[in-house]
Amino acid sequence: ATKKLASFESLPNREHHEDFIKKCAEILIREAVFEGTNRKNRVLQWNSPEELQKLMDFTLRTSPSSHDELLDLLRNTVNYSVKTGHPYFVNQLFSSLDPYGLVGQWATDALNPSVYTYEVSPVFTLMEEVVLREMRTIVGFEGGRGDGIFCPGGSIANGYAISCARHKFQPEIKATASVTNLLKNIANIILLLLQTKGLHSLPRLVLFTSEDAHYSIKKLSSFLGIGTDNVYLIRTDDRGRMDPSHLIQEIERALAEGGAPFMVSATAGTTVIGAFDPIDQIADICEKYNLWLHVDAAWGGGALMSSKHRSLLKGIERADSVTWNPHKLLTAPQQCSTLLLRHEGLLSETHSTHAAYLFQKDKFYDTKFDTGTKKFNGDKHIQCGRRADVLKFWFMWKAKGTLGFEKHINKVFDNAKFFADSIRNRVGFEMLIDQPECTNVCFWYIPESLRNAKQDSDYKERLHKVAPKIKERMMKEGSMMVTYQAQKSHPNFFRIVFQSSGLDRADMLHLIEEFERLGRDL
Amino acid sequence: ATKKLASFESLPNREHHEDFIKKCAEILIREAVFEGTNRKNRVLQWNSPEELQKLMDFTLRTSPSSHDELLDLLRNTVNYSVKTGHPYFVNQLFSSLDPYGLVGQWATDALNPSVYTYEVSPVFTLMEEVVLREMRTIVGFEGGRGDGIFCPGGSIANGYAISCARHKFQPEIKATASVTNLLKNIANIILLLLQTKGLHSLPRLVLFTSEDAHYSIKKLSSFLGIGTDNVYLIRTDDRGRMDPSHLIQEIERALAEGGAPFMVSATAGTTVIGAFDPIDQIADICEKYNLWLHVDAAWGGGALMSSKHRSLLKGIERADSVTWNPHKLLTAPQQCSTLLLRHEGLLSETHSTHAAYLFQKDKFYDTKFDTGTKKFNGDKHIQCGRRADVLKFWFMWKAKGTLGFEKHINKVFDNAKFFADSIRNRVGFEMLIDQPECTNVCFWYIPESLRNAKQDSDYKERLHKVAPKIKERMMKEGSMMVTYQAQKSHPNFFRIVFQSSGLDRADMLHLIEEFERLGRDL
Numbered sequence A, B: 001a002t003k004k005l006a007s008f009e010s011l012p013n014r015e016h017h018e019d020f021i022k023k024c025a026e027i028l029i030r031e032a033v034f035e036g037t038n039r040k041n042r043v044l045q046w047n048s049p050e051e052l053q054k055l056m057d058f059t060l061r062t063s064p065s066s067h068d069e070l071l072d073l074l075r076n077t078v079n080y081s082v083k084t085g086h087p088y089f090v091n092q093l094f095s096s097l098d099p100y101g102l103v104g105q106w107a108t109d110a111l112n113p114s115v116y117t118y119e120v121s122p123v124f125t126l127m128e129e130v131v132l133r134e135m136r137t138i139v140g141f142e143g144g145r146g147d148g149i150f151c152p153g154g155s156i157a158n159g160y161a162i163s164c165a166r167h168k169f170q171p172e173i174k175a176t177a178s179v180t181n182l183l184k185n186i187a188n189i190i191l192l193l194l195q196t197k198g199l200h201s202l203p204r205l206v207l208f209t210s211e212d213a214h215y216s217i218k219k220l221s222s223f224l225g226i227g228t229d230n231v232y233l234i235r236t237d238d239r240g241r242m243d244p245s246h247l248i249q250e251i252e253r254a255l256a257e258g259g260a261p262f263m264v265s266a267t268a269g270t271t272v273i274g275a276f277d278p279i280d281q282i283a284d285i286c287e288k289y290n291l292w293l294h295v296d297a298a299w300g301g302g303a304l305m306s307s308k309h310r311s312l313l314k315g316i317e318r319a320d321s322v323t324w325n326p327h328k329l330l331t332a333p334q335q336c337s338t339l340l341l342r343h344e345g346l347l348s349e350t351h352s353t354h355a356a357y358l359f360q361k362d363k364f365y366d367t368k369f370d371t372g373t374k375k376f377n378g379d380k381h382i383q384c385g386r387r388a389d390v391l392k393f394w395f396m397w398k399a400k401g402t403l404g405f406e407k408h409i410n411k412v413f414d415n416a417k418f419f420a421d422s423i424r425n426r427v428g429f430e431m432l433i434d435q436p437e438c439t440n441v442c443f444w445y446i447p448e449s450l451r452n453a454k455q456d457s458d459y460k461e462r463l464h465k466v467a468p469k470i471k472e473r474m475m476k477e478g479s480m481m482v483t484y485q486a487q488k489s490h491p492n493f494f495r496i497v498f499q500s501s502g503l504d505r506a507d508m509l510h511l512i513e514e515f516e517r518l519g520r521d522l
């Protein structure tokens, strides 16, 4: 330990920092990595915002701190954080603290790269090529061809997909914007009034996704200037899957209204229910109406790694674009998200601005590696600086092999099935969907007091209050974390969700019993 | 060392992983952190893409690797990567490997959070509040009030700014999109034809930025559906600053054309030259025409931390929004970017979709902390999962204090001034801009063979080839990294850029002599 003050210089100095950095790494390895993922310890130590502000000094000051004070702050940060790698953090579409992924992250940080060009990021540029090609191959794009990018999250990946689809439909949009061209507007209106031309020439872009799709589709449509009203939501069936006949109806309706359908976003693994839209049927419809098919497999994409489960995504190889987040089902550390495209060059065509200061043409090496595509020697991102999110995933892949990922997927699907099988007929549990497709299991826990009250007029209202109450208890005890929500006319239900292959059947039973313990007396 | 194979489970296991993780941390601390930033070592070990593919095995396989193999891969990753923390990596608008920032990153990774809500990220939610408020205070927003978000890069921060400005100008755009409302179009056109109404009702949004602004303004305008043609580029003066009189002319032109000006993006620290646009004058113009004033201080924002240099950004407190990247001038590890707004609630109003599964209304704690604004209990991001980019910066701030950041800024500005002063009249050097405002110094190195050839008709052409040649040599030797580019009619010039306060005047002289050594004989 040392009382020495932190230095202001931004360069590590062996004498001043070596001991400090090593101590910090030790604290992290011991307290966050191993203690934080130990079943014997709590998932979190709950404090209200007001309490936490008293327990930990968040304020920023004028003067520096000592290394001792910093070590304390680091311990507190770990201590009061939710342990998302804990086996009983089954609350989100991410969890785990993959040991190889963690090493990959730490290496990324120690190298602090920005993946612009081969020159600045030789290793990561090549890694991205290899990983994206392999992912395209697994998706089923012929010969792994196409294009792809790492994105800061699946939401932005979906945004890229919409942007590419729009560009393909209406390339002039890049320069002139949606319908800003006055002459074009007038012409369109006249054409509409005269009923002389197919309504496709009209500029109101319409895209289709299911009512259970992730909210990023709406969000990014709004951000991209398409407008949420122009996202038509397609009905889902009783297992949460897009209804293809309703999709056709809605496309026809959009056409009849003078809209310009350009894209369908199917979901492979919906956020709440874990449903897989019928991609093959949707692809047929897209072919017929000449629409861009995007598959948002942010969540379910990992299932492609398993020969046992990949049929859930049957037809994905027909997609124009695919969002796939290795940070979800494959447990790469956050963030690790990809957009994969069947089309070469379109990403650059849509997004490049050819910044001279990064993409010089007179470099002394083959600059095809600066971009990932041979045709467009330009940039394809909307980002400029960009983290090397590839390394952690590449390192995990090297560690486990494709086979390791397959085992991982099979295990988490098996756990989820075991969990569902165990509660399906268990007293006090009721499933939202009897046969979950993915590793999300949605259910109600019904306390004894409500078990014979189904006929009561206030049953739903009372049941609605159970999940928040159990959630409060689990948070305050720190014994597990599982999220709940209402959906459609359903009262609050739990959605437990599994990504960690470090869990086993005993854990499933433990979690079930935990619900009983926490909720029985309500 | 161990021959044991990597496990497929995504949970760290003490017996299997402790030794491995510790070894990896040791390698990183020794080889990346200390050796990688040691002046005695090279900035990079250059290999062409073809060579590198032979030296390092990038391919992904079916079967797992042993821990020994993984340690080798880790060493190779470090070995063949560019050391962006090396004192002589002066190539980009980021550099350094700040020791406290690194610890913050490693802690973030070990906790692997996603900043959705207080519940899942208690510590980071509060940290974001504190840091963003303090940054707004430093910008000069009254009482630190307003709003803000961490973004995956300054480009996306600029995109948020455009999105908010557009929403404020045209709130209906969120749902209905730019000009998709047919009736509104017809009405507008009729109004235009009848000349009865101010042209503001027309939908062609126009925004203004300087010709030296970062390309993300164009890029995101295109992404947002505004179109690059509607980004009007304002002339810069001979020091790279936006010309306010030309701005007025262009606003008037846009109005005369029937466009709808809605926003000016001023730059505080341009990417290549490091120029600061005259914010106060631009703010006056924005007030007059009722335009949103955005200040892209991604690069120059750090100067606000120094009482000596903050006058460069005079007037920034009048901005509606500010992009400020602590990962640039303040050397936070990548990425650490913020958008700060004077307006409360607008970010949520613009971007929320109220996802029920994240933002339940029946939580047992005060959910105002889930959002950062009291008015809108919704989400304000276009991202869903989001890295806790705040921790590293907060930790650095705690370590150094505001005073430490001030010293840091003063030192890098002093270094840049010393560098400029040293080459200004030195034989063989010629400055692009005599008095750089920021820490970018742009210059030509003129080899002996060209020193008396200024009058020759092919002088520019020959000079244009010098920088790429010197760059090739420095890369192959690995002795330093400095970028070059052409701009406007100027032949290729170097832009050296300083962020690391670990450098001193001796380093400046060393870098100058390095140019002479590498270029003299050309």
Ligand SMILES: Cc1ncc(COP(=O)(O)O)c(C=O)c1O
Binding pocket: A093, A152, A153, A154, A155, A156, A158, A213, A214, A216, A267, A269, A270, A271, A296, A297, A298, A299, A325, A337, B383, B384, B385, B386
């Ligand atoms: C189906 C689906 N798509 C997209 C996303 C967004 O991914 P991210 O959180 O990486 O932005 C999610 C996130 O949960 C999702 O469930």
Ligand SMILES: Cc1ncc(COP(=O)(O)O)c(C=O)c1O
Binding pocket: A383, A384, A385, A386, B093, B152, B153, B154, B155, B156, B158, B213, B214, B216, B267, B269, B270, B271, B296, B297, B298, B299, B325, B337
């Ligand atoms: C002035 C300016 N604005 C914005 C950006 C974009 O920042 P980022 O690389 O974080 O996307 C840059 C990047 O260099 C910049 O120089």
